[in-house]
Amino acid sequence: MTGRSFLAEGRPALVVGPGGDRRGTMPRRHGWAAPSEVGMATRVLAAGAVVRDAAGRFLLVQRANDPEAGRWTLPGGRVEPGESPAAAAAREVAEETGLEVAVGREWLVLERPAGPGVVFEIHDFLAEPVGGTLRAGDDAADAGWFTPAELGRMALTTGLLGHLETAGLVNRPDTARGRPSPDGERAP
Numbered sequence: 001m002t003g004r005s006f007l008a009e010g011r012p013a014l015v016v017g018p019g020g021d022r023r024g025t026m027p028r029r030h031g032w033a034a035p036s037e038v039g040m041a042t043r044v045l046a047a048g049a050v051v052r053d054a055a056g057r058f059l060l061v062q063r064a065n066d067p068e069a070g071r072w073t074l075p076g077g078r079v080e081p082g083e084s085p086a087a088a089a090a091r092e093v094a095e096e097t098g099l100e101v102a103v104g105r106e107w108l109v110l111e112r113p114a115g116p117g118v119v120f121e122i123h124d125f126l127a128e129p130v131g132g133t134l135r136a137g138d139d140a141a142d143a144g145w146f147t148p149a150e151l152g153r154m155a156l157t158t159g160l161l162g163h164l165e166t167a168g169l170v171n172r173p174d175t176a177r178g179r180p181s182p183d184g185e186r187a188p
Contacts, residue, residue: 044120046088050107051074059093060144071157077096089127093127096136099133105126
């Protein structure tokens with residue numbers, strides 16, 4: 001990858017190839033396993049990655065399974081027992097897209113209900129591609145690179161665009177000028 005890295009830390013924490021081979025090290029910051037019982041809900045640890053290429057495009061996968069089958073989202077999935085969230089993010093990217101990534105800093109932790117008594121605790125990381133060949137794999141129906149402008153016209157998973165906007169990864173208009181009004185006309 002050429003140009004300036006968008007990762008906050010200069011050196012990647014971990015690189016995992018499509019075969020699961022680890023090419024770096026990640027200090028074990030998190031001592032939990034997934035899933036675990038927390039209070040009344042079963043908490044399932046998951047991880048994903050915001051992967052951007054040198055052109056600033058986002059790597060997304062189209063979900064093949066529910067929840068939200070057919071919608072586009074960040075590559076990610078469950079953390080395996082004994083695995084760190086960062087390692088899981090790199091592994092999931094490799095499994096779902098065929099790409100090796102350098103995982104940087106954690107940028108978002110969120111909780112998402114997954115049915116009665118189950119909550120996913122999702123840790124998303126910033127990452128950059130370092131190798132591999134793009135292909136849909138694992139539970140992804142499709143995978144591709146998309147510009148920030150394209151994201152607004154896509155069927156994305158619930159809340160994804162808002163999270164990317166809030167994090168400053170996708171620009172949102174600062175004023176109503178130029179934004180469509182509810183009836184489709186341009187605002188003054």
